[in-house]
Amino acid sequence: MATNVSSDVGHDQLDPTGLRESSGYMPIEHYGLIGNMHTAALVATDGGLDFMCWPNFDSPSVFCRMLDAEKGGYFTISPPNDARVTTKQQYLPSSNVLQTSFLNEEGAMRLVDFFPRPKHLAPLEALQNNHQSEDYAAGLLKKWLVRRVECVRGSVDVTVKCLPAFNYARDKHTMEINANHACHGGEASQHVVFKSKDLALELHATLDRGDAENEIPKVVFEKADGSGLGDACVARLRLKEGQRVSFVLRDHEAEAERHVSDRITTALLDRIQQDTRKYWYTWIQQCHYEGRWQEVVQRSLFILKMLTFEPTGAIVAAPTFSLPEAYGGTRNWDYRFSWVRDSSFTIYIFLRMGFKQEAEAYMHFIEERLQRNKTADGALPIMFSIWGATDMPEIELTHLSGYRNSAPVRIGNGAAFHKQLDIYGELMDGVYLYNKYGKPIGYDAWIAIRQMIDYVCTVWQDQDMSIWEVRGEIQNFVYSKIMLWVAIDRALRLAEKRCFPLPQREHWLQTRDAIMEDVMDKGYNKEMKCFVQSYEHRDMVDSAVLIAPLVFFVAPNDPRFTNTLERLMLPLEKGGLTDTGMVHRYNTSLSNDGVGGGEGAFSMCTFWLVEALTRAGAYDQKYLEQAVTLFENTLGFANHLTMFSEEISRSGEQLGNTPQAFSHLALISAAFNLDRVTKAKR
Helix, strand or coil: CCCEECHHHCHHHCCCCCCCCCCCCCCHHHEEEEECCCCEEEEECCCEEEEEECCCCCCCEEEEHHHCCCCCCEEEEECCCCCCCEEEEEECCCCCCEEEEEECCCEEEEEEEECCCCCCCCCHHHHHHCCCCCCCCCCCCCCEEEEEEEEEEEEEEEEEEEECCHHHHCCCCEEEEEEEEEEECCEEEEEEEEECCCCEEEEEEEEECCCCCCCCCCCCCEEECCCCCCCEEEEEEEEECCCEEEEEEEEHHHHHHCCCCCCCCHHHHHHHHHHHHHHHHHHHCCCCCCCCCHHHHHHHHHHHHHCEECCCCEECCCCCECCCCCCCCCCCCECCCEEHHHHHHHHHHHHHHCCHHHHHHHHHHHHHHHHHCCCCCCCCCCEECCCCCCCCCCEECCCCCCHHHCCCCEECCHHHHCCCCCHHHHHHHHHHHHHHHCCCCCHHHHHHHHHHHHHHHHHCCCCECCCCCCCCCCECEHHHHHHHHHHHHHHHHHHHHHCCCCCCHHHHHHHHHHHHHHHHHHCEECCCCEECCECCCCCCCCHHHHHHHHCCCCCCCCHHHHHHHHHHCCEHHHCCCEECCEECCCCCCCCCCCCCCCCCEEHHHHHHHHHHHHHHHCCCHHHHHHHHHHHHHHHCCCCCCCCCCCEECCCCCEECCCCCHHHHHHHHHHHHHHHHHHHHHC
């Protein structure tokens, strides 16, 4: 019979590390990521799983304590609060299996978190249509969250609490506890079912005595006060050396509909964990990079892979939503979508690092968008859902308080229908690189490209909202002009390389040249000696112009660009954009971007500066030395797992959605090119 226990096991009582603030929030950099290429979860160093959308990236959250410590929902496994411990968190070698260790004088325990991956995954259609009970043996993806805790020394007390908050903490749920303890060969199991109106999840606990002399550890789930939406389940147990308890969270209705008869045993979970590690180990062996920063680059690749949505090939900008860019500010956005802007970097990185399958899947996703989502005149939306849709209305969840009370909490993204003309350059650069390093582009794709570039030639003089998605004054942003030049340039190169028919060749050439002259005339301030943010605000600097030598718009040793480098490396208070080695997008205190509030330095922009210095360093040694120093300094702002969020605060804390794909794409590109140039200089 389930009994109620007091609420003294609330979030503030499950803080054995002492890192979670009195308000209940862990620092953003104290999380690790696990994923299965459908969804992802964030696990804190204190054992709290505080963020997960289910079953896909863009599904409503089930756990989001990161966005509301009281209401958000969580799944915590940790020592009790009075057992002060030292924690260590790392990935098991060459994998995305996350291990958190808790140690003190009396004992030590390990918590292992992962989403299962079979060694060899069946084709997607089999995954969708197969209803066999032995689905794992068939190589199908188990949509399970697995959390395993083991005592490895002495004895440890463990507190487990699971409190889901369905549909972004908007739906109430019921909870049923199965109090029957079935015993199978030295193991015992128990399960709990949480049911909301649209989703039911079941939590299984499988117990392993370890050494034959040990008794089976006792796990008895009891009801505990929840958040007002429904009850939590809680269990307190004591483990001796060698004893393990495994928890599996899965979709209750989906398992029932598929008539799954699997009995969750320790042996099955051992096999699943071993196969998951083998899957990741085999995957990373494709990596071509063997340079100076191999470990850092490989971890970034692991993160990018986890941000891939396998059914379509799309890549989300980040798996989270509404983590703030400044505490108490309003810059809180939903990043669980796929931006066209990321395309060139994504394709380039995957191809150069040896991951052709991922590049091909992403290119297929982009090609479909090019064919299906463009308007009659050739225009494209700037972003898509992971399924390829463009309907993503921006909604404020007013019932959630936000990370450290940084409201509003938003889902959806109002920038979906912004006019951002830079996307055509990023897209065409990606297409060109894929044709060069991947597979040749087909004729039908070329016709779609040709229509798109004809459109570019008609709008290149228009104002837009550009890369930073301003919500104020639309302008002639220099970054957008550069990328429009890239769009036409890459299309011309592709036509020449493939001998594609091009009736508008002369017009394209003239337009490309006109854009460059326009930027050099209106986008460069001769008095300030730097490229500026826009034609309208020629006294504003913007780190987005660091892209210029990376896309071959300007030579990296051109005085106009090296002068820009020198300017951007000045501190904010002296007219630059650098603060403690980290680079800001622009000076928000001087810019009317229509959003308001401050923000941290951008990880991506800092890595762009590294790469720009690297390219200039091929001609001037001083820039190369600066590039190495800056890169190493920037790596110091990563978290303990070499994971980067979008931004870094002035105090060195990570800010914004995490981990951000573009931060890691820019990191890999900087490391790759820095390694190449430094080797050439030896």
